[in-house]
Amino acid sequence: MSVSPPPITRFERLQRLARRFPQLDTSGLETCITLLRLSNDLSDAYDASLARHGLSKGRFTVLVRLFSTSEAEDGRGLTPAELAENSCVSRATMTGLLDTLEKDGLISREDHPEDRRMYTVHLTPKARQLLEGMLPEHYRRVAALMSPLNEQERVTLRELLAKVSTGIPAFREP
Amino acid sequence: MSVSPPPITRFERLQRLARRFPQLDTSGLETCITLLRLSNDLSDAYDASLARHGLSKGRFTVLVRLFSTSEAEDGRGLTPAELAENSCVSRATMTGLLDTLEKDGLISREDHPEDRRMYTVHLTPKARQLLEGMLPEHYRRVAALMSPLNEQERVTLRELLAKVSTGIPAFREP
DNA sequence: TCCAGATGGTTAGCCACCAAATCATCGACC
DNA sequence: GGTCGATGATTTGGTGGCTAACCATCTGGA
Secondary structure (H helix, E strand, O other): OOOOOOOOOHHHHHHHHHHHOOOOOOOHHHHHHHHHHHHHHHHHHHHHHOOOOOHHHHHHHHHHHHHHHHHHOOOOEEEEEHHHHHHHOOOOHHHHHHHHHHHHEEEEEEOOOOOOOEEEEEEEEEHHHHHHHHHHHHHHHHHHHHOOOHHHHHHHHHHHHHHHHHHHHHHHOO | OOOOOOOOOOOHHHHHHHHHHHOHHHHHHHHHHHHHHHHHHHHHHHHHHHHHOOOHHHHHHHHHHHHHHHHHHHOOOEEEHHHHHHHOOOHHHHHHHHHHHHOOOEEEEOOOHHHHHHEEEEEEEHHHHHHHHHHHHHHHHHHHHHHOOHHHHHHHHHHHHHHHHHHHHHOOOO
């Protein structure tokens, strides 16, 4: 009866790879993987939370952006292109988001006063009611998520993330 | 002729929202949004980089995991469930990934010696050749991505991310 | 020994997102 | 004033991921 060998850890496998590929920067890869995994987990949690209200990240982002703009600039609507830019999705995706939001009675499309290629998007009363009902809870959740970090740590985290983002162009290079 | 009013900044809209919803923790939300945006950008860059070699994040993760395991434990294969766990995807998704990897001649499925419900997954020589060709370049890229952070900053970033991840369960709560 | 529940892989159907091609309109220039 | 490139929205077709329901196999207890 043979005894099974001790399991190889993730760290050991990484060390071996690093020996074989000298270009591998162990701490950099470790950090990158940590970041990608957390992103995934956070993104999933965010989606699950919004799903209770029949929303996705994209739908929610659109509604909140419309809400905050209309609060600040009294009823101003936004164009699909502005919303796509703000939500970091393609314009094609925005068309789809707006279609379903309109079907659900949460937004309306209105003629753009100056340019007939475009239209402006506005929240319906139903959407305002939905947001006013859910945002307190949602913001409470986000506050709970971030509560393990004190003010200084939050600043530091944002700074470090900003540094990583400066590296992205280099990542994309030939 | 009227002069258009100054544009409202993202920060101003956030301030207004915070006045309206006292549950809104401005610095927390700001940090959360920064994190989600960077994740998105990084994820896109990662995908674009892998796409040059006909891979996606999921496909790549599977291949590298098989590679490093077979290096460390001389030819050991992994089961779909182990791979799904390692790659943070559902088992259903893993089935799909393995189907296309097999169709592309990058992995083979072999009978599991002890349990007929399972099989083990192995890299083909073609996959080894692909990885050996692309990994030096890939790891060089990751190193470049992380080069704006020094060693201490990387440690700090990982620690802060770990703290955020402790907040995720609270985020999911009722 | 045999059956019930656990476990592993697959299937079917859904959703969010994207790029590329398409169509309408705008605006600038001859 | 007409034409042509730019711009905005949409359509089409494809990818990657998920859950839920399914079937096969294993395993532990009556």
